[in-house]
Amino acid sequence: MAVSDSPPTAPRSLWAVRAALAARSFKQSWSMFRGTRIGIIGLAIILFYLLLAAAHPILMNTVWDEKIYDPVVGYAFDETRQPAPPSWSHPLGTDPLGRDVLSQLMYSARSEFMLGLLAALITVSIGTTVGAVAAYFGGVVDTVLMRLADIMIMLPGISVLIVLSALIGVEHFELALIIGILSGFGGTGVVLKSQALSVVVKPYIEAARAAGGGPVHIIFVHIVPNLLPLSFLYMMFTVTGAIFSEAVLSFLGLLNVRMSWGLMIHTTESAGYLLQVGEYWWLIFPASLSITLLCSSFYLVGRSLDEVVNPRLRRS
């Protein structure tokens, strides 16, 4: 224990104590996480893509000429034939429109992260609140929220997104919002409610009520913190879902974005190179492999977090 024997009196020391406690619990979880191996593999892949995303603006400002390497409007004047195979100046070749594939890949990584994390954050904030509120109040509130959840689960996600993008012109932010609402009020909310149901019957909830705590106090001080490990897990799974949906939509050309991995495959397809994978591999593999790797890396991290928060899955 990092607590001195004299009772802490200054508020600063109180915060210091809380920080020390948080650090200790983080350390414990981290050592468990490290023991799962698949989590470390996932984390390594995520870090690799984070580095790619961070390196892009640096490269653009230093070594890469904007006219040639811009992911959207650049043109590889140094190549005679487009799409050009990988070379020293274009490590992953160029696409049918003469744009550098590596630059596109790196540029898109950042928006994939933003999309995934934003969708996950929205999903989990909505899902946790819906779950806690439905479980705590029960009755009519519960019925309304759960029937709403049924509707959300019933809606076929991708088809709804296609219709919506046709209607309102979906960009990354809207996409994250739609995914977050569909999943937060839907499946994620239901799962978190089932967890919240096992929390609301604990005597400490009654003790909080006997102390005079209102619904807001009980939901956000007692129920939500006990849901957080599970919400965090679902956050990881939502990232995977969001990146995948984005890829599907931009492959179909339904997403109003400048550049993304799905759009890279879409460009390949519309130029007629999709079925010549053997010959023009650099047009398909970098983007599709990235989608697969990043999706599975978040899934792996999620699985490993599942082991951390769920003692029954832990190997001794």
Place this chain on the structure above:
Amino acid sequence: MTLDIAKLVPSLDSRILLKVEGLRKYYRATANRFRRNRGLIHAVDGIDFEVAKDESLGLVGESGCGKTTTGKLLVRLIDPTAGRILLNPGQQQPTDIATLKGKPLKAFRRKVQIIFQDPYESMNPRRTIFDTVAEPLKVQKMGGTLEHLDRVSHMLELVGLTPPSTFLFRYPHELSGGQRQRVAIARALIVEPAFVVADEPTSMLDVSIRTGVMRLMEELAARLGIGYLYITHDLAVARYVCDRIAVMYLGKIVEVGETEELLQRPKHPYTQALLSAVPVPDPTFTRPPVRIKGGVSVPVDPPDQCRFYSRCPLADDFCRDNPHPPLEDKGAGQLAACYKA
């Protein structure tokens, strides 16, 4: 039929802390869309009792007789179907707890607290001991964080968790059962309540530390002038802690009296049967044959007769044809609800 003790013993009047009159709680049995009105479970069925300042009243009875429901009604964790709960009835304007709402209810929660049975489940595992004990202060907005720290430290010392600084920022899982129950007591007493409902606070503890916790509660009651309602199924615990004992059966109080008097000379046949079931540490002891028959029934729409009628060895036609007997003085301030005793 309500019996007014205050009339019998006028000197008690100003000392009475809590007065319960005709308290009832009915639950609907299996209510759903397709089967309406399957009857009412009379969990607590019109009980009257009083608790004096720094007195502890024991509420004993078997599982399912309504002890815990009574306790939760008194702290308004559940709302009563009918009846009055008066705090400080001797005062000019006693508060009727039974109908409080909103702000007055929140203010009332400072005066009455509850200690739960299970020290392992009654604390949020993600909150430190300081957070747990300071919670009532925080939700009642009593002072700032620094003041909370002082008061919590002081209270931990009072319940015997010394030095407090080694306990303040620990999590419940780092403490033993006895220590946790002391934390639960600290949480209940931090707002300086006048009345505490203790719902079997020692039943989940090892026998070796029970006395310690019981003695602590007695000591604090004397020191802080707290009245207890001590809910238990263990007559030995009740005898150790309580000044008076009330025996409950199927939602009714069947006998009330001074602890020793009641245990030595039980008047009601149910109390007699309950006492005859107490284990005796003597291998040569042969138990007199149990005179009551059957088991505890469920009080769904009970017939208007003595609740104990079907099991009572003394019951006759008079008991069958008349309503549940009122609590009557059977000598020395001992009340029993029985026509035959």
